[in-house]
Amino acid sequence: MDVREKRLREELSEIMNRVYTKGLASSVGGNSSIICREDSYVLITPSGLDKMNVLPESIVKVNLDGKVLDGGVPSSELINHLAIYKSREDINAIVHAHPPTAVGMVSAGFVPKPVTPEYVVMIKKLSIVDFxxxxxxxxxxxxxGLKESDIVLLKNHGVFSVGQNLFEAFARIEVLEEAAKMVFAGKLFGGMHEFSEEEIKEIIDKYVRKKEG
Incomplete structure (x- = not known):
């Protein structure tokens, strides 16, 4: 195992720990993967393992056709991950989680609008599909759904978020759930301001340029 694969396994383990401890999936829910396009393999979390116990050595290595190269049984969602990687050659990581507030809110028919700068920059547009x-x-x-967005919410189930790396993909889910909680709390107290198109443009101009600079 080379240094790069070792690091990616450690990142996958850390991300699944974050997903669980942040309450974004149960101990039996969620999965993540990362692709190494140069060496034609995917590392993905295993099936049936408590998400608090996903260790670097627990990670399953498969080729781009899904054949196991190292490890046990890959997540049952492997087929989804492989299809996404083939359709989005610009991304390297996928995080699948079940953020309860966001999924419940959208499944009930209420779609939160941009209410935080982080939502505007990280989410941009939330794709929503039926279960x-x-x-x-x-x-x-x-x-x-992922052709027009970097995060898609599957009603009554969860979200799939993509990114250049695992931490970017995870951050999108965290930002989405944070915004959903804010909107929910705001509704209890009379509503919450939603950014106008002008405000969204200003946020993008200032935050994105500052980030790129």
Whole structure:
């Protein structure tokens, strides 16, 4: 195992620990993966393992066709991850979680609008698709949703977030759930200001330019 693979395994372990401790998935929910396109393999979290116990050595290594190269049984969501990587060659990582406030709110028909600068910059646009059992229909919905966004919410289930790395993909989910909680609390006390198009443009101009600079 080379130094790069060792580091990626450690990052996957850390991300799943964050997903669980942040309450973004139960001990049996969620999964993450990262692709090494140069060496044609994917590292993905294993199936059936308590998310607090995902260690670097627990991670499963597969080729781009899903054949196990090292480790045990990969997540049952592997087929979704592979399809997303094939459709989005610009991304390197996927985090799948079940943020309860965001999923419950959107599944009930209420879609939170941009209410924080982080939401504007990280989420930009939230893709929403109806629930479908794992299979071809579900894959098509996820792939199509991620053509126009970096995060897609599957009603009554969870979200798939993509990024250049695991931490970027995870941050999108965390920002989405944070915004959903704020909107929920705001509704209890009379509502919360939603950014106008002008405010969104100003936020993008200032925050993105500052980040790029």
């Amino acid at each position: 479908a059992v794992p299979g071809e229909e579900s894959i098509n919905k996820l792939v199509n």
